[in-house]
Amino acid sequence: MNTSADSVPPLPHRIETIRAHQARGGRVAAVLPIHHPRALFRAFDILPVEVWGPPQVDATRGGAHLQPYVCSIVRNALAYLLSGGLDLADLIVVPHTCDSLQGFASILIDFIHPAPPVLPIYLPRGRRASDVAFLAEEFKSLYRQLAEITHRAPSDVELMECLHREEEADARLADLYRRRAALPQKDFYRLVRSREYLPAEKFSEIVGAALRAAPNGRSQGAPLPTPILLSGIVPEPMAVFDALDRMNAAVVADDFACCGRRLYPPGKSDDPFTRMAERLLTAPPDSTRDDAIEDRLQHLIRLTKESNAKGIVFYDVKFCEPEFFYLPALRKGLQAAGIPSVTIEIDLNDSLSQQVSTRLEAFVEMIA
């Protein structure tokens, strides 16, 4: 169990969760970033457990297959898989998020041949009617593959039940975001990120308990921290929150691919596949889904205003092309809107460097 402040109930560890699920006869899918249909896996009694790197692994094994200009999320994932880190997984799911994850899935399928089956999912780059229709078909195709692997065939009713559980968990996630000030920021992100591996019902239960136990208002005392917004792919190393605490800065909103960009609204359709597609395609703007720069800019400005953030930190993983392309126009637009910003590049294998801390501190001092 992970324990933390009094207001946050103990969080089950990832490995405990996996073992408990498997002990009950369920299967586990290792799922690469970012967007995927959790409900579909759960309908087959498969627990999706996400693999965001993980950080701080020996990445040299990944280097035997991937060039040095591939980001550390993908290199680490491969190194982790090759060193047995995903041995507990019954299948590996790779959403088509970017060119690097595309290549990752392709070399697994064609050359590395891991023991579990590898299932890629193509995510369309748009929010048009044709994109929803295609994604629903893609999920039906995934359903057929999962049925073949598990020898199960969940009905539409069962799919809808799972979908409603996920929608409920996402509603709790949204509640958590609304009351984030009540929790220490590192605990808040631990809770948010437990969605990466906890079953929806467990997540809803824990978040509900945390919010009931949380004090009304802010968790920290005076002096008032400097409010900032973090944007990027993944908040690693988590030590960044300790550093921000020391600088008396508070993350009051985020635009992380693994967090705020996955506040999926409920779907509308009565067809479970279409509903799953609708949910993914109506989430907040995301670079990896090819949203217009203006849409991302307006989203960031709105988040900044609503949260009273005084500035934005773009906290990106090195070599992340989707994020890098948007930065100049976003920063220019933010500057025009009077919102200062700074960019910081990280590698998942680095601890929080002095250089990063200094840049953060200088930025926080500037906007305070």
Added chain:
Amino acid sequence: MSLVDSLPYQVPLTFGRAALRVNRWRAERAAPRSKSEHLAPPLKISPRTKELIARHYLEGRYANRHRKVAWVTSGAPVELLKALDFYVLYPENHAALCGTARAVEEIATEAEHAGYSRDVCSYARTDIGAMLSGKTPVGRLPKPDLLLACTNICQTVLFWYRVLAHHFRVPLIVIDTPFIYTEATEHAVKFVQRQLEDAIPLAERVAGKRLDERRLKETTRLSKQASELWLEIMARGKQRPAPISVFDQFIQMAPIVEMRGDAFTVDFYAAMLKEVDERIARGIGAVKDEKKRLLWDNLPIWYRLRYLGEFLAARGVAIVASTYTNAWGELAPFIDPERPLASGARTYLHPILNRGTGYKLATMQRMVAEFQLDGAILHSDRSCKPYSIGQIDQRDRLLREHNVPALLLEADHNDPRAFSEEQVANRLEAFVEMLGV
């Protein structure tokens, strides 16, 4: 447009075209001479290539005055736009042209100063730099009225075209082509076809005219013919000695990329094929003393084409086949001019860059066998992840399972700052020695 209104466009264009024609005639009359004692003289068609490219950019320079302009990705379904009379510009080709003109460092720096990371594609940095600064070796680029990005070559183009759409404030059509890990699914084919159909009303609105189905079929037919001719030209590389090298192909591929769907492109490649056949009949090899034959994988290193060609030719090594140049011909069988949209969906789903790493290895193995190759150079291109990821395993398979010597060469297709000449020379020297030249 009245005659008077068209004068500012027609006059410079007429004089410009005439000047280019004169330049070509002069170049054609002069006996072609090799710049290296180890290489055959340049193809006689080369002055015509230069004229075509220069004319294309000359027309672009004045295009905004009388035509609608579209900027498109190299793998985009351009036939739709050609049939609607758009002037079509390929930013990737423009970037490559900047590469051969050694202008990238200066232009890309403009983008870097604006905040674009050096870790993003050097084609994109070059064109964004040109967009922001106006710097270009072709004089001036026309502003787009429409953008068309197709994901069948990479995801990079999506982000790049979002930048263009934001800067120029013009509509962007995205044709999303789901990546093919093993086989294309029927729902992916339908998805692409639906997007092509959905793109037509917007393209028509920008063009200010309706799409003529007969015109679309004719444009598609011309694309197919040019692609078939290009494929035939490349197949001539199976001859010993190979009449043209991959370095020749890199230079001569501009029309098949940026002038698909035009009748003059078909004529051009028909003439080129004739010349290549004449070379075969006369026993002329691209490399005078061809001892070993290699495959090139991935994009060219545009700013060092001559250096690499001469370096290898001096050692009797000819690069005679390439997965990259092959990509512009291998789709020809998919194209059905009578069913432009339905066949277009399959065609534009299937470029090598939109297919799995295993398919690329199979393509390399097939080319090694068909062209009787002695080895392969895999350009690990830091600006092209979709082409490069998988190369480490592909090289290992070529070596271990097929006994084909293969070299992984680290560089960048357009940014000379990522090219270490000494390191490249050492690695090539060692590789050539290993081949037993």
